[in-house]
Amino acid sequence: MxxxxxxxxxxxxxxxxxxxxxxxxxxxxxxxxxxxxxxxxxxxxxxxxxxxxxxxxxxxxxxxxxxxxxxxxxxxxxxxxxxxxxxxxxxxxxxxxxxxxxxxxxxxxxxxxxxxxxxxxxxxxxxxxxxxxxxxxxxxxIFPPRPRKLFMDQIHEAHAQLSLLLRMAISNEMKENVHRDEKEKLQGTLRKLDEAHRLFEEERPLLRGRKQAGARQLILSRHLIKALHQGVDLLEAVEEHYFAVTGAEAWAKRFDQQIEELAKYHEHILLKLAGKMKANAAIEPEEEREGRLINQLSEYLHQNPDEYKRLVFVASTMLEYAFHLRRLDRVTDQVQQRRETEAANVN
CATH class of the missing domain: 1.20.58 (Methane Monooxygenase Hydroxylase; Chain G, domain 1)
Incomplete structure (x- = not known):
C-alpha cells in the first residue's frame, strides 16, 4: 500500500x-x-x-x-x-x-x-x-499537483499492460487468471486516465501562451487515450471472434505479426513523445502489409464466407487501431514542432 x-x-x-x-x-x-x-x-x-x-x-x-x-x-x-x-x-x-x-x-x-x-x-x-x-x-x-506528469506515467503504465496482453492474445499462452488480473488493471488505469483528461478540461490557464499549451495538451491527451481504447477493442475482438473460428490457426502467424507491429509502433510513438527517439527514425509500419493481409483474407473468405467472416471483425478492428495510431503519430509531430518553435523563440 x-x-x-x-x-x-x-x-x-x-x-x-x-x-x-x-x-x-x-x-x-x-x-x-x-x-x-x-x-x-x-x-x-x-x-x-x-x-x-x-x-x-x-x-x-x-x-x-x-x-x-x-x-x-x-x-x-x-x-x-x-x-x-x-x-x-x-x-x-x-x-x-x-x-x-x-x-x-x-x-x-x-x-x-x-x-x-x-x-x-x-x-x-x-x-x-x-x-x-x-x-x-x-x-x-506542498507537493503541488502535477496532473500532466501523472497522466503520462499512467499512459506508459496502460500501454505496458495493453502491449503485454496484445502480444499474447493470438498465442493464448497466458494463464486465464493472470490474463483476467492484467485486464482488470488495464481497465482501472484507463478509468484513471479518463479522470485525468477531465482535469485537463477543467483547467483554465490565465496566460495566453499557457492557454495554447493547455489546448494542445488536451488534444494530445484525447488521442493518447483513444489509441489505448482502440487497442483494448482489438484485444476484445480477438477474444470474442478469433477463437470462435474453426481453422483460425492458419491465420495465427499473420495476425500475430501484425499485432506485434502495431504494439511496437504504439511504443515508438510514446518514446518519440518523450524525446527518446532519433529525429529521422522511421517508426510507422508499412501500409502495404496491411493491404496484403486484407487481400489474402478476402480471398480466404470466398472459400467459406459463413465460417471465416468473424475474422473480418478482427481485421477491421486491427485496421482501426492502426488508423488511430497514425493519427496520434501526426498529432505528436505537430505538438513537438510547436514546442520546438516556442523554445527557439524564447532563446
Missing amino acids: TIGARVIKTGLAVALAVYISTLFAFPSPIIAAVASIFTIQPSISRSWQQVVDQVQTNVLGALLALAAVRLFGQTPIALGMVCIIVILICIRLRMESNVGLTLVTVVAIMEANNQQGWLFALDRLLMVLTGMGAAFAVNIL
Missing part, C-alpha cells in the same frame, strides 16, 4: 487548520478541520473552484440557518427543513459536492441560542473559511 501526496496533504491541511483555529481562539477546531478535508482536490484549478463554490453555499447555508432560528427556533423539525432546502439549492446550482460541508455549517450555526445570533454565525463561517484557506495553501505549496 502506497501513501499518495493527496493523503499526506490532507493530514497537513487538517493540522494547519487546527493550528490556525487555536491561534484565533476559535471555540472548536473541528469545523475548520472538516472544511480542510473537503477542499483538498487533485488539481489547483479544481481546488480553487471548490473554494469558490464552498464559500457561496456556506454563506447561503449560514443565512438560511439564521433565518430559521429567528423564525422557528432551535427545533429538530426546523433543522431538518433547512437541511432539505440547502440540499435542494445545492442540487439546483449543480454544487452537489458542497452539500456535506454546507450542512456542517448549518448544523453548527443552528445549535446556537437566539442571543448569539449573527456573531455566532460569523464565527462559525470564519472557521469554515479558515479550513478552506489552510487546505488551499497546502495544496499549492
